[in-house]
Amino acid sequence: MGRALVWDATCVDSLAASHLPSTSQKAAAAAESAQMLKRPKMFLLRQAVSNARQLAPSVRAMSSKGPLVDLTVDNDGVAIMTLQRPPVNSLNLDLLKEISKSLDDVAKNKSRGMILTSSSPTVFSAGLDIMEMYKPDMKRAEEFWTTLQDVWFKLYGSSFATAAAINGHAPAGGCLLSMSCEYRAMVGGKFTIGLNETALGIVAPKWFMDTMCRTISMRQAELALTTAKMFTVDEALKCELIDEIATDKADAINKCKTFLKKFEKIPPLARAITKLKMREEPIKNLQTSRQADVQEFLSFLKNPKVQQSLEMYIQALKQKAAK
Numbered sequence: 001m002g003r004a005l006v007w008d009a010t011c012v013d014s015l016a017a018s019h020l021p022s023t024s025q026k027a028a029a030a031a032e033s034a035q036m037l038k039r040p041k042m043f044l045l046r047q048a049v050s051n052a053r054q055l056a057p058s059v060r061a062m063s064s065k066g067p068l069v070d071l072t073v074d075n076d077g078v079a080i081m082t083l084q085r086p087p088v089n090s091l092n093l094d095l096l097k098e099i100s101k102s103l104d105d106v107a108k109n110k111s112r113g114m115i116l117t118s119s120s121p122t123v124f125s126a127g128l129d130i131m132e133m134y135k136p137d138m139k140r141a142e143e144f145w146t147t148l149q150d151v152w153f154k155l156y157g158s159s160f161a162t163a164a165a166i167n168g169h170a171p172a173g174g175c176l177l178s179m180s181c182e183y184r185a186m187v188g189g190k191f192t193i194g195l196n197e198t199a200l201g202i203v204a205p206k207w208f209m210d211t212m213c214r215t216i217s218m219r220q221a222e223l224a225l226t227t228a229k230m231f232t233v234d235e236a237l238k239c240e241l242i243d244e245i246a247t248d249k250a251d252a253i254n255k256c257k258t259f260l261k262k263f264e265k266i267p268p269l270a271r272a273i274t275k276l277k278m279r280e281e282p283i284k285n286l287q288t289s290r291q292a293d294v295q296e297f298l299s300f301l302k303n304p305k306v307q308q309s310l311e312m313y314i315q316a317l318k319q320k321a322a323k
């Protein structure tokens, strides 16, 4: 009751000059293309509605304890999402599903913002679980990649404010998670962060690259991506891959909270729409190429050279761990 309905109908002229080449090849091609183009618009509309709901000031108590993600709200109304998949928080399908669900919970709850961190004292996240890509079951691999895309959409395109308290190494997918947040405080020391995919003989997807190019300069991103650069904490600060260096995890969380406090005096709807408009382009890009991106991932996995590189990388990791 009392719910507004929005109708957004599109009539396609399938005989228009711009549609003729595709319509002559495939029935309903014009309608399909209109549908694809409409998705980003609907996504932003949904986000705006969700933003409007967040204007209500009350914060519901939230505590969701899956085995792999701990989600709590502190006294200031800030949600703390802690990844807890030992030993290194590698992102397998189960962990990604829990992150995805937890992001939904934060969005539903009226939290002041969210801080992403890890329960490990030395690893924020080791990135994608390599075992999900090595000799994979293709059905599961498809679900794995789709869930990773979902997590990125929900985190990068969240209407709530986000910050990462990076309390350890953050290679590849771990770096992506932190870059998808709006602010990064990283614990100083021997930890490293970066997109190191090329070192594994794999290629970071375009949306990983886009996320990096919107965090550090294009020049630094190209150098880092092609050389599989893992930045030390000092280097990361210098090129603005991170925003602050923290003394320990508690300090990193406090620094993230100070960042989130900046929004206390900013009307939430204006903040959220500004963020989404700034991030609109990479989001739209992946929405329109989402299926192709999944297919590219699957065909990548079928490539024997990629499997060989992964095998060698796993062996090297195991040898290192055994020392």
Ligand SMILES: CCCCC/C=C\CCC/C=C/CC(=O)SCCNC(=O)CCNC(=O)[C@H](O)C(C)(C)COP(=O)(O)OP(=O)(O)OC[C@H]1O[C@@H](n2cnc3c(N)ncnc32)[C@H](O)[C@@H]1OP(=O)(O)O
Binding pocket: 087, 088, 090, 122, 123, 125, 126, 127, 128, 129, 130, 131, 169, 171, 172, 173, 174, 196, 197, 200, 202, 203, 204, 205, 206, 296, 297, 300, 317, 318, 320, 321, 322
């Ligand atoms: C043209 C367009 C093409 C599109 C193609 C599409 C897709 C392809 C691209 C896919 C993208 C992938 C992104 C990724 O995230 S790939 C993952 C990259 N991650 C890494 O390289 C990190 C590897 N790990 C480490 O460097 C270290 O483990 C560490 C994180 C620095 C922590 O070091 P330490 O604390 O010393 O821990 P250990 O090294 O001893 O590891 C303990 C244990 O964990 C296993 N392990 C580590 N990382 C992973 C991982 N990512 N996945 C699975 N397992 C991992 C390690 O093997 C040890 O296991 P054992 O104890 O059993 O030996």
